[in-house]
Amino acid sequence: MELFIEQSLNGLQLGLTIFLLAAGLTLVFGIMGVINLAHGSLFMVGAYGAALTAAKTGSWILGIAGGLAASALTGFLVEVAIVRRLYHRDHLYQVLATFGLILFFNGLVALLVGRAPLLMETPKALSGFVEILPGIPYPTYRLAVMAVGLTVALGLWLFIARTRTGMLIRAGSTNRSMVAALGVDIGRLYTLVFSLGAMLAGLAGLMVGPIRSVQIGMGEQVLILTFLVIVIGGIGSIRGAFVGSILIGLVDTLGRAYLPSLFKVFLTGSIADGLAGTLSSILIYLVMAVVLVVRPRGLFPVSE
């Protein structure tokens, strides 16, 4: 039971982290129609920005600021220099251009920082454990990550549902030429949304830093998870991204934790381990395949 609670919390934490990435990716696609593979690079930039700033200044708060600034600025530059030219292009070229960007960013980080992974320390104030239920301690840092994820989800919902900019974003995703015709500077709106998405990706990256190591290629692994999430949720839907993130986070974490013991009920040791290992690593892909067979446009389809 303790294990189940702990693993469920881990799953939630993974899900909420993925949501930070998925929200940006799904917004960028929903509003601008751009598929951005380089979203994982922005995640990496956020983590490196934070790790380097924190190491230089010795302050994790400055580290967070550094990570957010680095990813938002990178996102801004990428949008202005490249993504802006891709809005009306075929998805094929969007895939190719942003694939090129991934290569560039991976090479650039290797050149500037080196290939050795960076270690990022957990902030002192958050390094302890909290007893969530009698007898079940849980790392404070992971709880803090969840709190940030939930806060951002709530804030994003308020921003999109309640503010004027949010209204323009919703309008832009429904009919962009109409919004432009009404005198809204759609280019500026796009830049804003892209930079915001980049900053959220960077936030996810810098929060993951102390849990895993900060290294080149960290963005790609998480990018594919993010794709699964937004495909399952329905591309362009924030609500879908939220539900999909939590679903994938829980399925992946619990699958890895419980499949081996489940298989041992029916099968002997090594076969059970092998099968469970295989199945738990592809479980999330199976979930996606099932969702798409039943609902080809995801759980919360966005009408076009």
Next chain:
Amino acid sequence: MTDRWKLLRSILIVAAAVALIALPFVAAMLGSTYAITLATRLLIYAMVATGLNLILGYGGLVSFGHAAYFGLGGYTVAILAFHLGEGTSILGFPGTNEALVAWPLAMVVSGLAALVFGALSLRTSGVYFIMITLAFAQMTYYVFVALKYYGGDDGLSLARRNTLGGARIVDAQTFYFVCLALLALVIGVVQRMTVSRFGMVLSGARADERRMMAIGYSPYRYRLTAFVIAGMTAGLGGALWANLARFVSPDMMAWTKSGDFLAMAILGGLTSIAGPVIGAAAFILIESTLSGLTEYWQVIFGPIVVAVALFAPRGLWGMLAGKQER
């Protein structure tokens, strides 16, 4: 199409063919085994890109998981050789090192995987299609990472190259010509297909799916067929790759590999037969030149890829052909 362009095109194609045939002899004279290995890689990549172009260029379907079929082909060859070495059987059959068995089987395995994945993926379109093909490829990748029996992450080594009809393919030059002959065969088959009714329906469905359906064609079946053929071609490429490198690993199926294949096809130019070959050649030459220059070659290579996507959507062959074709 003007006569001048027709003539120029014929000259270019003949020149390329002569260069490809002469290359190993020149390399042998210079005593460069590196050049011939590089050229063999080029042929294999060109083959995979040619198959991919059938669905990408003619079919307009962005498959972002083509490395899976490439890897499956390679693993088929490696696993058969592995069981031969161990003296064990696989699914009741003994292992083998015979190319005439292993290579067609590699194509069958990749083709079957493409049939299943394609049948499911083609229910979707657009971005969903891109992502679901990517996801299936990742799934295949992780299956092989988890298969500890066949080396898992570390992959499998092949003790020797496959025999071809009992004869051993020892030297690099012979293997190069085997690859060249198979590439020519693949190009010939794909070329015939694109000018056939099948190819017309495929291109028609890309241009206007509704209209194709209105005149009585079901694009799904044609697309699935093309998807399977592209998968089989990649499988053959993977089988050859396993023989070239004498090593297979899940890295053959990595999603960056799928990205590389896409980049090759687009770099050369879609909807042309010469495009993927030129693209593969350009890709390999740029990659090997840059990685020889600096360890951080991706910093230069990435922007080149971006520039192609932004400024040269018709690729190198398209730029050369200018307004002559279509």
